[in-house]
Amino acid sequence: MRTAIVVGAGIGGVTAAVALEQCGWQVTVLERAPELGEVGAGISVWPAALAVLDELGVEGVARAARLGSGAGMRRADGRWVVDASALGVELPVMIHRAELHRLISERLGSAVTIHTGTTVSGLTQDADGVTVLAGDTQYRAELVVAADGIRSVVRGLLYPQYKGARYSGYTAYRGIAEVETLDDGGETWGRGQRFGFAKLVDGRYYWYATANRPAGSESDDVRERFAGWHDPIPALIAGSSGVLRNDIYDLTTPLVPFVQGRVLLLGDAAHAMTPNLGRGACSAIEDAGALARVLRRGDELSAYDAERRPATTKLVKRSRQVGVVGQLDNPVLCALRDGVFGLGGKLAGLSARRRRSERAPAAQ
Structure with a gap:
């Protein structure tokens, strides 16, 4: 049986481990955290990533997720800029990040060994x-998949001259709220600040x-920052037991090659992006799906880079x-931004209604 090491056991890492095992590989996962798990926040999962999870046999995502509302964009006073409900756009499902990680991890079989509390420091x-060197222990395999995040140790060892992460200029706050509201969610854009929310399957937001x-x-x-914004924003913040706060970074472009020899970069280690499109974790899942296809076809690992680097660079x-x-x-x-978006939303809505009308069967 062929052997692989996965560095990092976040969503991308465990998905890669599932993919490798299903391709017939013996997998060792090295995770620096003391236990497996994910932070307590929601995540959007888009159809392409759902398709990969389905191919890998990950079960229960549909039951644990809720289809996003796609409500649109508002101003801080609550006035709509774009009402997206009639646009007919592709929507993700919303799920708790920890729950998605658990469902993927449950697909891991006996060919996967996980070592937590293990920090990688070297690689040859x-x-x-x-x-792979971790403390006083050496691990040996035919392939290494680096899924160790935006400040990837492995990427730094492979490409020491790469500039790596750069600050976006803004901080993100995240929370899970238990409140009662009939609002379907969406995003609100103000001056130098934004707020978005979506309902989870268990009724929380x-x-x-x-x-x-x-x-x-x-x-x-964060309560003071958004105190004057439209309902239910203040209530959502007040109804949260804790708030996660992180400065937002992404990777400088051009991105480095995702493959060097027998080492492959995946997820944020390869293409960390700001969360504005909600595609970061989905892209990591799609990376794992691409890796599985490459291995099953018997292609060179360079085929993975050829497929994934152009796609994720665009994102x-x-x-x-x-x-x-x-x-x-x-x-x-x-004001100019909101006006342009408002006009674009109206035009897109008209186009969507025209398409639906053309597809509708003629009256008898």
Whole structure:
């Protein structure tokens, strides 16, 4: 049986381990955290990623997820800029991040061994395989998949001159709220701040917010930041038992090659992006699906890079661009932005209604 090491056991790492095992590989997973798990926040899973999970036999996602509402975009006072309910756009499902991680991890079989509390510090490779150093222990395998995040140790060892992560200029806040509201969710854009929320299958609400701030700033009160925004935003924040706060970084482009010898980069280690498109974890899942296809076809690993690097480079750039527009602070530019989006939404709605009319059967 062929052997592989997966560095990192986040959503991308465990999905890669499932994919490798199903391709007939013996897999060792090295995770630096003391136990498996994910942070307590929601996540959007788009159809392409759902298809990969289905191919890998991951069960229960549909039961644990709720279809997103796609409600649209509002101003801070609650007035609609774009009402997306009639656009007919593709929508993701919403699920708790920890629940998705659990469902994927349950698909791991006896050919996967997981070592937690294990921090990788070195890596060497030769014609026969790769040696990974973690403390005083060495691990040896034919293939290494680096899924160790935006500040990937493995990527740093492979490409020491790469600039790596860069700060986006804004901080993100996330929470899970237990509140009663009839609002279907959506996003609200203000000046240098945004707020979005969506309902989970268990009735709770996942919410997220962004605010322009210098990197490394001291913690602030997110309740004060959004106190004057439309309902139910203040109630969602107040109804949360805890708030996660993270400065937002992505990787500089051009991205480095995702394959070097017998080492392969996956997920944020390869293409960390801002969360503006909600595609980060989905892209990691899609990476694992691409890896499985490459291995089953018996292709060179370079085929993985040829497929995934162009696709994810586009997402990194698009997500960064959305963030620039979304975090505008100048009142004139914000008004222009909202006007353009409002007009675009109306035109898109007309186009969607025309398509539905053309597809409708003729009256008898």
